[in-house]
Amino acid sequence: MVRWAKCIFFCCCLPLLLVLTACEGEAPRSVDLSRRETTNPPSYDPGEPALNLSIGSIVTPAQGYVYYEQLIDYLTKELGRPINVVDPGSYEKLLTLLETGKVDVAFVCSGTYVEGQKRFGLELLAAPLVDGKPLYDANLIVPEDSPAQSLADLRGKKMAFVDPHSRTGGLVVARELESLGTTPEEFFANVRYTYAHDQSILAVAYGLVDAASVNSFIWDYLRSRDPKLAMKVRVLARYGPYGIPPVVAAPHTDGELRRQVRQSLLELHKNERGQAILAGMHIDRFVPTNDGAYDSVRQFKGMP
Incomplete structure (x- = not known):
């Protein structure tokens, strides 16, 4: 074990x-x-x-x-x-x-x-x-004290995505930004890949990034296991549901x-x-x- x-x-x-190191390309x-x-x-x-x-x-x-x-x-x-x-x-x-x-x-x-x-x-x-x-959502999360009220308020902020191929961990947000006529690279100050949904959640909770897009199933799991962590993060928007x-x-x-x-x-x-x-x-x-x-x-x- x-x-x-x-x-x-x-x-x-x-x-x-x-x-902090995931953006270097090492998974x-x-x-x-x-x-x-x-x-x-x-x-x-x-x-x-x-x-x-x-x-x-x-x-x-x-x-x-x-x-x-x-x-x-x-x-x-x-x-x-x-x-x-x-x-x-x-x-x-x-x-x-x-x-x-x-x-x-x-x-x-x-x-x-x-x-x-x-x-x-x-x-x-x-x-x-x-x-x-048999469904789940993409949750766009921010620190509890963030003044952001929508995705549009995150312009120029630091963003955490999970993986370049992750729908709930990034591509959902990219699609939403496309409807605003922009891309993640243009919209955010920088985008970091964490290669794990729980790491993205922790990055938001501890102030390493300003927002993240994560799997709602893993968010709900961590929130139930660690109420103190949940108090540091709030869901700004939900997208879905998906299979x-x-x-x-x-x-x-x-x-x-x-x-x-x-x-x-x-x-x-x-x-x-x-x-x-x-x-x-x-x-x-x-x-x-x-x-x-x-x-x-x-x-x-x-x-x-």
Whole structure:
């Protein structure tokens, strides 16, 4: 499991430093799940090939990694095979790994699914249901004491985006600015990429930037876990809703393995251990989904 002394350091200190360095082009990681340690590893058939699974820091708040670790251990037992966890650090790198066969199954953002489905046939497995809905929004957030009342008031301010390919983490704002006849580069004093929604939230909370665009699911998760953090930040505007980030399989993934992963996720809520994992992740349960649920993402300029 994660070494918690290290995890506390990452959660409290490193996110602030990463915001300052992310614009240099290095995609940071909050916690590396692939290096997790378990004192009682689940049993599995050593003869079975490993499942290469991506649960990256881009879409996962660092405070919730313990529950994703529990999910990994749960799936290891259910599938009867070892799981290698991969954190590519950016959406584009994740797409490359899925396309080249180095990642089999991944928790991705909705835009990554749409791009991957068009480019090489990425397949939906399941989607989380949160507060009874398979939907989420983009939240434009600012410090609680910011005088800004709308996006237009942020001209000349410092902005945090999550990733160049993130819809809720940046492209939504870029589209809104296009309607105002401008671009993020022209409108903001500078734009920094944090490569994680929780890092963007912390950057706003601690005054490193004046605003950020973030995934509402992760914002709601952090707000519930840390009320003091929530008091430092307010939502200036909401855009959406969009189809929620799904779990996907690469086209090379064996059909039977896809079926097993899908079934394990869809039945996770049916047992006590699975319910505890879902509660920690703030997910009601996983449900079937379909390609049409992501048509709203395709409405972005430049999307299929």
